[in-house]
Every structure is written in structure tokens, then in C-alpha cells.
Amino acid sequence: xxxxxxxxxxxLQTLFYSPIAWLxxxxxxxxxxxxxxxxxxxxxxxxxxxxxxxxxTMNVFAGWRGMFTAMQQYLYLYxxxxxxxxxxxxxxxxSIKLLYSSPVTNTQIILGKYxxxxxxxxVLMCIFAVYLIFAAITIKSADIPLILSGxxxxxxxxxxxxxxxxxxxxxxxxxxxxxxxxLAVLAVLNLVGGxxxxxxxxxxxxxxxxxxxxAQEFVSGLICSEDVLYFVIVVALFLFxxxxxxxxxxxKTTWMTTVGKYGTVIVIAMLLGYLTSxxxxxxxxxxxxxxxxxxxxxxQDIVAQMDGGLTITTFVxxxxxxxxxxxPRNVNKDQKRLKMYTRFKPEIxxxxxxxxDKAKNPELDKAYPNLSDRERMLKRAEIWNLxxxxxxxxxxxRKMVDLRPEGNRFVRLLERDNGEKTxxxxxxxxxxxxxxxxxxxxxxxxxxxxxxxxxxxxxGERDCIREGDRDYNRFAQDKPFRxxxxxxxxxxxxxxxxxxxxxxVDIIVIADMRSPMTENERANLDAYIARGGNLLIAGEPRxxxxxxxxxxxxxxxxxxxRLVKKSExxxxxxxxxxxxxxxxxxxxxxxxxxxxxxxxxxxxxxxxECFEDKGFSITPLFVSDTxxxxxxxxxxxxxxxxxxxxxxxxxxxxxYVTALAMSRPMGGKEQRIIILGDADxxxxxxxxxxxxxxxxxxxxxxxxxxxxxxxxxxxxxxxRPTPPDNEMYVSMDWMYFWKVVLMGVWxxxxxxxxxFIWIRRRGR
Numbered sequence: 001x002x003x004x005x006x007x008x009x010x011x012l013q014t015l016f017y018s019p020i021a022w023l024x025x026x027x028x029x030x031x032x033x034x035x036x037x038x039x040x041x042x043x044x045x046x047x048x049x050x051x052x053x054x055x056x057t058m059n060v061f062a063g064w065r066g067m068f069t070a071m072q073q074y075l076y077l078y079x080x081x082x083x084x085x086x087x088x089x090x091x092x093x094x095s096i097k098l099l100y101s102s103p104v105t106n107t108q109i110i111l112g113k114y115x116x117x118x119x120x121x122x123v124l125m126c127i128f129a130v131y132l133i134f135a136a137i138t139i140k141s142a143d144i145p146l147i148l149s150g151x152x153x154x155x156x157x158x159x160x161x162x163x164x165x166x167x168x169x170x171x172x173x174x175x176x177x178x179x180x181x182x183l184a185v186l187a188v189l190n191l192v193g194g195x196x197x198x199x200x201x202x203x204x205x206x207x208x209x210x211x212x213x214x215a216q217e218f219v220s221g222l223i224c225s226e227d228v229l230y231f232v233i234v235v236a237l238f239l240f241x242x243x244x245x246x247x248x249x250x251x252k253t254t255w256m257t258t259v260g261k262y263g264t265v266i267v268i269a270m271l272l273g274y275l276t277s278x279x280x281x282x283x284x285x286x287x288x289x290x291x292x293x294x295x296x297x298x299x300q301d302i303v304a305q306m307d308g309g310l311t312i313t314t315f316v317x318x319x320x321x322x323x324x325x326x327x328p329r330n331v332n333k334d335q336k337r338l339k340m341y342t343r344f345k346p347e348i349x350x351x352x353x354x355x356x357d358k359a360k361n362p363e364l365d366k367a368y369p370n371l372s373d374r375e376r377m378l379k380r381a382e383i384w385n386l387x388x389x390x391x392x393x394x395x396x397x398r399k400m401v402d403l404r405p406e407g408n409r410f411v412r413l414l415e416r417d418n419g420e421k422t423x424x425x426x427x428x429x430x431x432x433x434x435x436x437x438x439x440x441x442x443x444x445x446x447x448x449x450x451x452x453x454x455x456x457x458x459x460g461e462r463d464c465i466r467e468g469d470r471d472y473n474r475f476a477q478d479k480p481f482r483x484x485x486x487x488x489x490x491x492x493x494x495x496x497x498x499x500x501x502x503x504x505v506d507i508i509v510i511a512d513m514r515s516p517m518t519e520n521e522r523a524n525l526d527a528y529i530a531r532g533g534n535l536l537i538a539g540e541p542r543x544x545x546x547x548x549x550x551x552x553x554x555x556x557x558x559x560x561x562r563l564v565k566k567s568e569x570x571x572x573x574x575x576x577x578x579x580x581x582x583x584x585x586x587x588x589x590x591x592x593x594x595x596x597x598x599x600x601x602x603x604x605x606x607x608x609e610c611f612e613d614k615g616f617s618i619t620p621l622f623v624s625d626t627x628x629x630x631x632x633x634x635x636x637x638x639x640x641x642x643x644x645x646x647x648x649x650x651x652x653x654x655x656y657v658t659a660l661a662m663s664r665p666m667g668g669k670e671q672r673i674i675i676l677g678d679a680d681x682x683x684x685x686x687x688x689x690x691x692x693x694x695x696x697x698x699x700x701x702x703x704x705x706x707x708x709x710x711x712x713x714x715x716x717x718x719x720r721p722t723p724p725d726n727e728m729y730v731s732m733d734w735m736y737f738w739k740v741v742l743m744g745v746w747x748x749x750x751x752x753x754x755x756f757i758w759i760r761r762r763g764r
Contacts, residue, residue: 003104007112012119015082017761021120022754024078026747029127031074033742036060036067036131037735040138044728044735055723057135057143058288061150061219067131068150068219075158076186082120083165084179086113087242091173096249106246110166110239117162125155130746134738141724145287146221153218156231160211161186163238170245186211197329198386207332208273221288229276237269279346289723295340296718299440303344305447308417312338312424313351315403315411318380318391319373320359322410322426326352327384337433341443353400355392359408406479420446425487428480438482440716441489451710453485454495454505458521459546460514462538462679464492469685472511475702481687483699489714490706497521501528507709511538512679513546525550532667534709538679541573541606551675554662555614558677559607561633563624563656564643569692572643575602575629575678576694577622577658586619586661588719589704593697600659601686601696605678607631607656615664621674622659622701631656659701661708674705 015021039060047053061068090096099109128151135142161182168181193210196202211234217227241262248258275281286294295303314334316326325334335342335350342348356377368376373394381388397403401413412424424442426432434442444450455464455476464476476492478484485492495501495508498521508528517525529535539547541562548557564572577600584591593599600622610618630653635643645651658677663670680686687698703715730738 003108004112004115007104007109008115008119011086011113011116015116015120016757019754019758020081022750022757024081025123025127026751026754028074028078028124029750030743030747032067032071032127032131033746035065035070036134037739037742039063039065039067040135040728040730041732041735041739044730044732047728048732053726053728056139056725056728057146058221058292058723060135060139061131061147062221066219067128068154069216072154072157072215072219075154076161076183076190079158079161079165080168080179080182080186083117083162083169083182084175085169086117086166087169087246088173088175088178091170092175100250106243106250109246110170110242114163114166114239117166118159121155121158121162124158125151128154134742138728138730139725140727140729141289143221143287143289143723143725146289149221149223149287150219152223153215153227156218156228157211157215160231160234163235163242164189167238167242167245170242194329197332200328203328203332204274204277205270208277220293221286222293223285223287225281225283226276230273233269233272233276237265240265279342279348282343282346284343289725290721292720293340295344295436295440296720298717299341299436299443300344302440302444302447302716303341306345306416306443309347309349310345310417310446311349311351311415313353313413313415315397315401315413316352316354317359317403317408317410318354318356318377319361319364320409321361321363322432323380325410325426326354328352328386338439340436341439353392353397354390355394355397357394357397357403357408409480414442414446416446422446423479425479427482427487429482431482434482434487436718437716438487440718441487441714444489444714444716450489450491450714451506451706452504453490453492453706454501454508455492456497456508456510456513457494458496458498459517460512462511462683464494464509467684470512470680470683472509472682472684474684474687475682478684483687483702485702485706488703488706489716490710497524500524501533505533507534507536507706509536509538510550511536511682512540512543513550514543516546516549522549529553529671530667532669532671534672536674536676536705536709538676538682539606540679541604544606553614554616554673554675555612556608556610556618556660556662556675559609559631559656561606561631563602563605563607563629563658563677564632564635564638565625565629566643571603571638572635573604573632573638575605575624575658576600576696577602577605577624577681579622580620582619583621583704586621587704587708588717589700589707590621593700593704596695598695598697598700600681600698600701601691601694602658602678602681603686604680605658605676608658608660608675608677610660616662616673617664619661620657620659621661623655623657626655627653629653629655661705670711672709672711674709 043053043056043060060066063069090099132144132147135147136144164185165178165182168185169178171181172178189209189211192206193212195206197206214227214230217224244258244261244265247253314326316323324330331352356373358373364376368379371379377391378388381391403411406423410426413421414424415421422442422445424434424439426434455461455472457463463471465473467473474481475484477486479486481487493505495505497517501508501524537550539558544558544560551557562573563575565575566572567574579590579593584594630645630651632643633649633651634646635641645653660675662673662675681698681701707715
């Protein structure tokens with residue numbers, strides 16, 4: 001060990017007496033200071049502009065423009081300049097013969113050289129440590145473990161680069177060739193992850209070999225044993241290759257022997273890499289303060305309840321618009337989307353089934369209007385260089401599962417060993433992929449009975465099957481809609497009141513009833529209410545005659561007329577309802593609406609008033625504006641007529657309740673009821689529409705209401721603690737000063753010290 005240390009010290013002396021090591025330190029410091037100070041200044045600027053800060057440490061160090069994210073893209077440029085002379089210099093000068101003649105082994109030579117690079121890399125990390133200290137002082141509750149995780153990842157990355165550079169330096173006596181060779185190997189390791197991904201056997205090997213992005217997991221705060229061992233294996237591999245190279249020079253072995261040794265080392269490294277990449281052998285540590293890289297406790301509990309095996313079969317229809325997600329070349333990327341779940345259930349099996357069948361795809365119809373489905377499949381297979389025989393015919397895939405109810409879209413079938421099945425879908429919004437909420441809801445469906453929502457029909461109510469603008473198909477069961485009940489963990493059914501409501505129904509929806517109930521229907525509804533069943537009741541203007549008998553037993557009524565507010569761009573009966581303070585305390589989803597200033601749009605709503613105490617605890621959820629809003633009692637044509645406030649008929653300008661929640665003990669449990677003054681706000685047309693300058697999120701009304709109605713069971717609560725690093729302790733004026741210090745003074749001091757060392761050496 002002493003010999004290795006002495007060689008490392010000698011190498012470091014040579015390194016730091018050369019201008020290249022100091023130049024790299026100065027340039028590295030300047031680049032890091034530039035990225036860090038710009039990121040920090042952006043946060044300070046936003047704070048002074050009045051914008052709230054969120055997760056500052058992650059943004060400054062690990063975000064899209066974070067310092068660690070940016071710097072890892074430049075590290076590969078520095079290391080070859082340092083390593084190119086480690087062995088090449090010895091070979092070109094002939095000093096290698098002195099080493100061969102001394103009592104130093106090949107292993108000691110290589111390890112001594114490599115130790116010097118590890119120490120130099122530590123110096124680079126010490127530069128990062130300065131930013132860590134600065135962040136700890138200027139950022140409130142800075143996430144120090146996250147920063148340390150990023151530093152560890154970058155240190156392992158540069159150590160891997162150094163091992164590769166050392167091997168390339170041992171091959172040739174020309175330093176420039178060694179540097180170019182190192183860059184070439186690094187380029188191959190960065191690009192190999194995208195090669196031969198269409199070949200199943202080779203796919204995992206090339207994907208594991210890729211060094212690109214390995215440090216990003218550390219930078220994002222997750223330390224995974226697979227990534228740590230990857231760097232250890234790569235370092236060990238190239239160190240062994242370097243030792244073998246020296247042995248072949250020193251002992252003049254045959255090329256076949258040398259190649260055999262190279263091959264043995266590479267095979268062992270690949271075998272170890274395969275073993276370390278197995279999910280069952282992986283370990284994880286989330287360094288973030290709020291455990292952002294880990295499933296939330298609720299999701300972990302759901303996965304823990306799932307005994308036995310689980311198979312996730314992904315069905316990829318080459319004729320559907322989302323087919324690219326599951327193409328063979330994208331399989332490894334696709335599987336990473338479920339990595340959080342395989343972490344807690346490593347026995348999950350992932351399968352892919354490729355087929356072709358008719359699906360909604362206007363672009364494909366436009367491109368190939370005259371081709372049959374099979375001809376279109378052949379065309380796409382040719383474009384993607386895929387074997388057309390891998391795609392099953394429609395009748396073949398239907399023997400496995402009939403995907404026509406899913407529209408033959410990209411979908412995953414989750415199936416437990418006990419036969420329980422459910423689908424996990426992609427969606428038609430900009431995010432496309434399911435979040436933890438939707439994935440955990442699908443998992444939960446496999447381990448327990450989920451709430452059943454019954455949509456009442458028979459009196460002209462909004463229909464949960466039809467797809468008209470006024471109906472509730474999208475809200476209830478539209479499969480590509482992320483916030484539909486079936487994607488958030490609910491089941492749904494249609495119910496009629498001419499017979500008792502089934503016991504398994506947990507929530508019923510009565511929306512826009514247009515005719516009165518019979519005595520028998522009223523009795524069946526009363527029986528459901530008496531047993532403590534939960535309800536969502538949505539009224540409409542001009543339906544008070546039929547809807548008030550439903551809600552008056554609760555001490556609530558739909559007010560006569562309809563709410564209005566004059567607007568330059570919309571009809572006066574278009575109401576923008578805002579959540580109340582009580583709504584924020586009532587539901588975390590509504591609280592999020594308050595914080596982000598979201599609203600619910602109600603195109604035609606009645607006000608709600610409580611006229612008698614029936615033993616309910618009542619919470620107003622949404623209200624109309626306090627200014628310019630009143631309950632219009634005279635005007636009925638809101639398209640052509642104008643509205644005006646007429647106090648003489650009882651019209652009062654004030655804020656009106658448009659949605660409220662009620663609860664009371666009933667049937668041995670807490671009964672929960674939500675009443676809306678408008679049924680259109682949940683309709684297909686209103687949920688899907690966007691209006692300029694109105695931040696409407698009517699689907700939040702669905703999530704928040706049904707989360708409460710299901711007794712907080714679904715949608716899955718995946719909240720995390722708010723990151724505490726949400727404030728900067730430095731002003732913009734001081735930030736300008738610190739930018740000068742970090743970008744000018746500090747690199748300048750390093751440069752002056754380097755010049756001093758160089759002059760001192762010249763003097764000696």
C-alpha cells in the first residue's frame with residue numbers, strides 16, 4: 001500500500017506542476033460558478049418579483065438547468081486531458097523500463113496512477129463543496145443530502161472516466177492518441193444504450209453498458225445499488241484491462257493469451273452487471289427531504305397487500321397512435337416508468353404483445369386511405385425495420401383478451417396469480433402517461449373492492465353512457481380521460497329507483513332530474529338514504545320543481561331563478577365559481593385549487609340556500625363572485641336579452657353558494673352528501689373546453705368531491721410534504737456581488753496560485 005501511495009504522490013506532483021491540471025481546475029470552476037450563480041440568481045429574481053419558490057435545492061442543483069445536470073455534460077471533456085499522459089508519458093520517455101526494473105508490480109503501478117486521479121477528482125468535488133456551503137447559507141432548509149448524493153454520482157462518473165482514460169493511456173505511447181481514444185470509448189459508452197434495442201437478447205446488455213444518464217439518478221436524489229455497482233464494475237474492468245496490458249508488455253505474452261485474459265475479464269464484468277441489474281438484488285436510498293423518488297406511503301401499503309406474483313402485459317397496436325411507446329427499441333425506457341413499483345415488488349413480470357387491429361388514428365387514415373389494416377401494418381413494420389411476423393392478427397390477440405372495449409389503444413393488463421385483472425391506460429392529455437395516482441388505483445383494484453358509483457336514470461337525468469355534450473360519459477367512464485371515475489379507482493353502474501338500490505352501491509349520482517319520482521321510487525331512495533348511503537346531487541335552473549323534493553329533506557333548497565354576472569365575453573348566466581376557505585380545509589384537492597387560483601365554471605347554475613337545520617354539518621365549497629353577481633328572477637332569455645339588477649323583486653348583489661357538502665351520522669356511519677347548483681359543470685362538453693384567461697379545472701371538482709364521498713379511499717392520496725426549501729436569504733443586489741466573486745474572484749485566485757506554483761518551480 002505504501003508503494004501505491006508513493007506512486008500516487010509522485011503522479012500528483014507531476015500533475016500539479018503542469019499547467020493542464022490547473023487550467024482544468026480554473027475552467028471547471030468558472031463553468032460551475034456560471035451555472036450555479038445563474039440558477040441561484042433566477043430563484044432570487046423570482047422571489048423579488050413576488051413569485052413563490054418551490055424545491056429550490058432541486059432546481060438549482062438537479063433541475064433541467066441545474067448545476068449538476070449541466071456539469072456532467074462537460075466532465076468527459078476534462079478527464080482525457082488529465083489521463084492521456086498517465087502511462088503514455090512513461091512509455092514515450094522510456095521511464096517505464098525503470099519501473100519494470102524496480103520492485104514494483106504491474107498492479108501497484110496501475111493502482112498508484114489511478115489513486116492519483118481519484119485524489120484529483122476529489123479536488124473537483126471540493127469545488128462543488130463550496131457551492132454546497134453557499135447554498136446551505138443562502139437557501140432556507142437547503143436539502144444537503146440531495147446535494148451530497150449528486151456529488152457522489154459525479155465523483156463516481158469521473159472516476160469511471162479516469163479508469164477508461166488510464167487504460168487508453170496504457171495502450172499507446174502517444175498522448176494525443178490516448179486522449180482521442182478515451183473520447184472515442186466514452187462516446188461509444190454514451191451511445192451504446194440506443195443500439196440494437198430491437199433485438200431482445202442484446203437489448204438488456206447494451207442498455208446496461210450505457211454510461212449516459214447513470215449519474216442522473218444520483219443527481220435527482222436516488223442512490224441505487226445498480227448504479228453504484230455499475231461504476232465500480234466499470235472502474236474495476238478497465239483497471240484489470242490496464243494491468244493485463246502492462247503484463248503483456250512486461251512479460252511478452254502471446255496475443256492469444258492477452259486476448260483470452262481480456263475476454264475473461266469482460267465476461268466476468270458483464271455477468272456481474274447482469275446480476276446487479278436484477279430487481280430482487282437492488283437496494284435504494286432516497287436522499288431527498290420529502291422522499292420525492294419513492295412511492296408515497298399509501299402506494300407502498302397497496303403494493304404490500306399484493307401477495308403472490310403480478311404480470312404486466314403491455315398490448316401494443318401498431319395501428320394506434322400511441323404504439324411508439326412500446327416499440328422494442330423503447331422497451332427499456334418504458335419499463336423505467338414502473339421502476340418505483342418494481343422497487344417494492346421486484347417479482348413483477350413485464351411482457352409485451354404486438355398486434356394490429358382497427359383503431360382510431362386519423363393521421364394513419366389520412367396517410368394510407370386505401371390500404372387495409374394488414375397492409376398498413378406491413379407499411380409501418382417496414383418503416384421501423386420490424387419483422388411483420390411479430391404482430392398478431394386481430395383474431396389471435398382476441399383469444400388472449402378482447403381489447404375492442406378499450407378501443408384497441410395502447411394498454412397494460414395487470415394480472416395477479418389469483419386471476420384478478422385490471423387495465424392501466426395511457427391518456428389523451430399532454431402528460432399522456434399515468435401518474436402514481438392512476439397506477440396505484442389500478443393496483444388497488446387488484447387487492448380490494450373499490451367504491452361503486454351508481455348513476456340514477458329514468459327521469460331524464462344526465463347519462464353516463466352517451467357521449468353528448470350534456471352527458472356524463474367522460475366524467476364516469478371515458479377511458480382516455482385521466483380523471484374519469486374508472487381511472488381514479490371507482491367502478492360505476494346505472495341504477496333505477498323503481499327497485500331498491502343494490503347494497504354494493506356506495507355513492508349515487510342524481511343529476512338534472514326532469515320529472516318527478518313516483519311514491520315507490522321515493523321510498524327506494526329514502527331507504528338508501530336511511531342506510532347511510534352517500535349522494536352527489538346536481539341541479540339545474542328551471543328544474544327546481546323536480547330537484548327540490550330531493551334536497552329539502554336535508555334542509556337545503558335550490559333557489560328560484562339562476563345566478564348571473566355581467567361579462568364582456570360570456571353570457572351573463574356563465575358563472576365562475578371559486579373555492580371557499582372552508583373548501584380548502586375540507587379537501588386537499590380544493591386547497592390546491594385555492595393556492596393555484598383555479599376555478600370551476602358553471603354555465604347556468606342556481607344558488608343553494610339552507611333553510612332548516614336537519615342535523616347536518618354543512619360546508620360551503622364553491623361560491624359566485626361577491627361583486628356583480630346576483631340571483632336573476634326575471635330574465636329567461638340570456639342570449640338576446642340583457643340582465644339588470646332589480647332589488648324590488650328580491651334580487652340582491654352578493655356571493656351565492658353554488659356547491660356545498662353535508663355530513664351526519666346515519667346508518668351506523670357518517671353519511672356524506674354533495675349538492676351542486678349546476679349539472680353542466682360535470683358534463684362532457686364543460687370538462688373538455690378551454691376558455692381564454694379562465695383557469696378552470698372542473699375535473700378537480702370530480703376528484704375532490706369523490707375523494708370525500710368515498711371516505712378518502714380513492715383517488716389515491718399521493719401527497720408528499722411540501723419541500724421546506726422555499727425561500728432565499730440573499731437579495732438581488734447581493735447576488736450580483738456574489739456572481740462576481742464566484743465567476744471572477746474565485747477562478748482568478750486559482751489561476752494566480754497556479755502561476756505562483758509554476759514560477760516557483762521554474763526558479764527551482
